[in-house]
Amino acid sequence: MSEMTGDDRCLPPALADLGRVEIAYDDGDGIDFDPYSAFESPEETTHWLRQWTGNPEVDGDAYRIFGQDGSGGLAALWRGRPGRPLTEQPVVFMGSEGQCGMVAGNLPDFLWVLADGVGPLESVLYEEHTSRPDASLTQLAERHATTPRRPARDIITEARAEFPAFAGDIEKLCR
Template sequence: MIETTGFDRTFPAALAAVARAEFDYDDGEGVDFEPYDAFDSAEETTDWLRNWTGNHELDGDAFRVFGQDGTGGLAALWCVRPGRPLVEQPVVFLGSEGERGVVAANLSDFLWVLADGLGPLEVVEFEQYEGRVDPGLTELAERHAATPRRSTHDIVTAARTEFPNFSQEIDALCR
C-alpha cells in the first residue's frame, strides 16, 4: 500500500539546482530529461495519476513530480517513507507508455545518477547504464548529495532491492 508523508511540497535546494542545469539530449545519445523548477501542484499530480492509471478514485499525494522526458514520462519523488523528509524518498519514473521503475533510493543518489550522464528514462529503459560523466552535474552532486558517489548500477540495484514491489503497487492502482 502506498503511504504518504503529508502534504510537504517544499522544493528541495538540490532539485532547484538541477532545474538550473543544462541537459544535453545530443540527438538521442544524451540525457532525455527536462527538470522543473517546482513540483507539479497537487491538483496536476492527481489529474495525471488518475489519467495514467485509469483510476479516478486516487489522489496524487504519494508523488512529487519534478521533471519529465521528451515524451511526457514523469520523474517523481515517491513518498513511501512515512515521516521522512522529501530528500529521503525514492525517485521513480512513470513513462508515457506505461514504463515505470525505481531510479534511486533517495534524492542524493539520484544526483549521482545524473552526474553519470543518465536520466530517469535511461535508467528505467536500459539495463546497461552507460552514460557520459557530466562535469557540471558531478559538481552539483558533490555540493548537494549526502550520500557517497557510487556507480549508477550500484545505486539502481540497491533502490530496486529496497523497493522490489513498486511496479506491482502501481499495477494495483490501475483500472
C-alpha cells in the same frame, strides 16, 4: 530540512539547483530530462496519475513530480518512507508508455545517477547503464549529495532491491 507533509510543496535545494543546470540531450546521446522549477501541483499530480492508471479513485498525494522526459514521462519523489525528509524519499519514474520503476533510493543518489549520464527513463528501461559522466551534473552532485558517489547501475540496482514491489503495486492501481 523539509519534512514530508501533505502540504509540503517546496523543492529541496538540490532540485532547485538542478532546475538551473542545462541538461544536454545531445541528439539522444545525453540525458532526456527536463527538471521543473517547482513541484507539480497536488491537483495536477492527481489528475495525471488518474489518467495514467485509468483509475478515478487514486490520488497523487504520495508523489512530488519534479521533471519530465521528452515523451511526457514523469520523475517524482515517492513517499515510500513516510515521515522522512524529502531528500530521503525514493525517486521513481512513470513513463508515457506505461514504463514504471525505481530510479534511486533517495535524492542524493539520484544526483549521482544523473552525474553518471543516466536519466530517469533510461534507469527504468534498461538493465545495463553505460557511464557517460556529465561535468555540470557531477558538480551539482558534489555540492548536494550526502551519499557516496557510485555508478548509476549500482544505485539503480540498490533501489530496485529495496523497493521490489513498487512497479507491481502501481500496476495493481491500473484499470
